[in-house]
Amino acid sequence: MMTMQGSRIILKIKRRAALYLFGTILALFVLTLLVVQNRRFEAYVCREIEARAGAELAAKVDIGTVQIRLLALQPRVELYDIKVFPKEPGKRGIADEPSFQAASAKVVVRPLQLWARRLDIDRIEVDEPHLDLTQKNGKWIGLPPGLFIST
Helix, strand or coil, X not given: CCCHHHHHHHHHXXXXXHHHHHHHHHHHHHHHHHHHCCHHHHHHHXXXXXXXXXXXXXXXXXXXXEEEECCCCCCEEEEEEEEEEEECCCCCCECCCCCEEEEEEEEEEXXXXXXXXXXXXXXXXXXXXXXXXXXXXXXXXXXXXXXXXXX
């Protein structure tokens, strides 16, 4: 049978273990925020978005800056000064002028999906979008290759 003194010691150990666990979780959370909301990490995310979007659109994608907002009511990634330079059909290289540009775009994500290593986008808000398309020989120039439309 356990004495009163023994049960107090066990209770003290449990409290201390709970405090250590809570402290460790809090420290990991703060460390994650420091890493994710770091300028170097944001620059890395910017390069990744440019490369992946450019490969998907078969175009050159330029993004001025990226800001990650995890502590907002709606966690989001904010992209500023977005420009998409398409590849023109029949020519090598990219166009001189962007076919799409926007002052900014906010990509609102669902944070719980990030724990599962998934990116679940709730919505995308684009500010001041500008789309510049040209029609040559019955084809619209400035769209990604899969979206070329013949008239």
